[in-house]
Amino acid sequence: MRYLTIALAKGRLAKNALEIFENIGITCEEMKDEKTRKLIFTNEELKLRFFLAKPSDVPTYVEYGAADIGIVGKDTILEEGRRLYEVYDLKIGNCKMCVCGPKEAKEKLKHHELIRVASKYPNIAKDYFYNKKHQTVEIIKLNGSVELAPIVGLSEVIVDIVETGATLKENGLEVLEEVCPLSARVVVNEVSMKMENERITKLITDLRNYLENKEK
Numbered sequence: 001m002r003y004l005t006i007a008l009a010k011g012r013l014a015k016n017a018l019e020i021f022e023n024i025g026i027t028c029e030e031m032k033d034e035k036t037r038k039l040i041f042t043n044e045e046l047k048l049r050f051f052l053a054k055p056s057d058v059p060t061y062v063e064y065g066a067a068d069i070g071i072v073g074k075d076t077i078l079e080e081g082r083r084l085y086e087v088y089d090l091k092i093g094n095c096k097m098c099v100c101g102p103k104e105a106k107e108k109l110k111h112h113e114l115i116r117v118a119s120k121y122p123n124i125a126k127d128y129f130y131n132k133k134h135q136t137v138e139i140i141k142l143n144g145s146v147e148l149a150p151i152v153g154l155s156e157v158i159v160d161i162v163e164t165g166a167t168l169k170e171n172g173l174e175v176l177e178e179v180c181p182l183s184a185r186v187v188v189n190e191v192s193m194k195m196e197n198e199r200i201t202k203l204i205t206d207l208r209n210y211l212e213n214k215e216k
């Protein structure tokens with residue numbers, strides 16, 4: 001039996017995802033050591049390998065088959081646009097993709113003015129404004145602390161993740177429009193889905209049974 005390889009988005013989602021795997025009997029003790037510099041972890045008994053990768057790289061590993069399965073946010077899936085199957089919503093890391101800005105920007109949005117939109121997610125922003133709203137905008141790619149952009153005059157609005165709303169509030173910004181809800185998803189390589197169907201289906205069934213029972 002060959003190893004099934006699972007790529008986990010490191011950062012916010014990893015801890016909860018590992019906890020879920022543990023609850024369905026898939027453990028990887030070595031991975032819990034926060035000091036380790038090791039990148040890949042093996043469970044010999046279950047013939048599974050885990051690795052942690054930068055969230056935006058997870059869909060790439062899965063599309064190319066370097067990982068059979070990935071756990072990654074819906075935001076990253078939409079942004080990266082890779083060929084893969086999205087098979088299950090883990091309902092962790094729940095948040096929303098939103099258009100945000102100062103109150104005054106609401107009118108500019110409403111009247112379809114040519115505004116600048118800063119975002120870590122340029123493809124999601126482009127899809128929302130061009131395809132859903134049929135509105136021409138200028139998109140400016142940033143890599144983090146996106147809330148700064150409207151404050152210092154780089155853009156009129158931002159497209160960013162909102163969870164509690166605390167970052168927006170502390171910076172005098174608000175949600176102007178909601179783009180879509182987000183959560184962590186299980187994604188699967190297209191070939192692995194056929195070649196390893198039985199093992200992958202069992203894993204997803206175990207995840208579903210555990211999470212549905214937990215909800216009750």
Ligand SMILES: Nc1ncnc2c1ncn2[C@@H]1O[C@H](COP(=O)(O)OP(=O)(O)OP(=O)(O)O)[C@@H](O)[C@H]1O
Pocket residue numbers: 010011012013054055056072073074075076093094095161162163164182183184
């Ligand atoms: N408040 C939040 N802010 C950002 N992402 C969140 C939040 N809540 C849940 N998430 C989920 O967690 C993922 C981001 O995790 P994290 O913030 O650790 O990575 P990142 O900072 O986007 O990654 P990178 O280091 O590549 O910039 C998102 O893809 C999203 O699905």
Ligand SMILES: O=P(O)(O)OC[C@H]1O[C@H](OP(=O)(O)OP(=O)(O)O)[C@H](O)[C@@H]1O
Pocket residue numbers: 143144145146147160161162163164165166167168
């Ligand atoms: O609604 P809240 O609960 O305040 O969470 C949302 C904030 O958290 C994320 O930023 P992150 O901490 O990942 O930093 P970054 O913007 O530098 O990526 C996101 O980009 C928002 O800024």
